[in-house]
Amino acid sequence: MKVALIMGSKSDLPVALKAMEMLDKFGVPYSARVISAHRALDMLTKCVNSFEKDAVKVVIALAGKAAHLPGVIAGMTTLPVIGVPIKGSAFLGMDSLLSIVQMPTGVPVATVAVDAADNAAILACQILALNSPELKQKLLKYKRELAKDVAEQDRSIQ
Numbered sequence: 001m002k003v004a005l006i007m008g009s010k011s012d013l014p015v016a017l018k019a020m021e022m023l024d025k026f027g028v029p030y031s032a033r034v035i036s037a038h039r040a041l042d043m044l045t046k047c048v049n050s051f052e053k054d055a056v057k058v059v060i061a062l063a064g065k066a067a068h069l070p071g072v073i074a075g076m077t078t079l080p081v082i083g084v085p086i087k088g089s090a091f092l093g094m095d096s097l098l099s100i101v102q103m104p105t106g107v108p109v110a111t112v113a114v115d116a117a118d119n120a121a122i123l124a125c126q127i128l129a130l131n132s133p134e135l136k137q138k139l140l141k142y143k144r145e146l147a148k149d150v151a152e153q154d155r156s157i158q
Contacts, residue, residue: 002055005030006060037069061084
């Protein structure tokens with residue numbers, strides 16, 4: 001396993017699926033869990049403590065509202081943690097976004113846009129590609145496909 005994907009609630013699953021699909025696209029193994037930083041701290045601690053044994057290299061943590069999950073995980077490990085703020089409250093995810101990006105010195109969390117679990121997965125792949133030429137090639141191909149799509153869109157309006 002290389003990526004641990006942790007949701008604060010099962011209600012985060014529709015967003016998490018975007019990350020899972022992207023990780024599948026790049027052939028990156030992952031595990032997916034639901035563990036609340038507020039309601040199951042002992043369970044979260046046990047999970048984080050198993051990262052080394054499970055060969056986890058990057059963590060994607062999805063959380064809404066107070067959105068403490070990514071920061072709590074980052075405080076417990078030296079692995080890179082990517083936070084995905086979830087839109088789900090009256091504040092349209094702004095509360096989650098601010099909770100995740102406002103981390104104290106020494107406890108960084110990389111943060112993507114609200115509900116952008118696909119971008120979190122791509123960032124995780126880019127981190128893993130630092131030690132994987134094969135994954136780097138898959139990412140380069142993906143970037144070329146994105147550029148080709150933009151060129152086709154441009155041609156379609158000219």
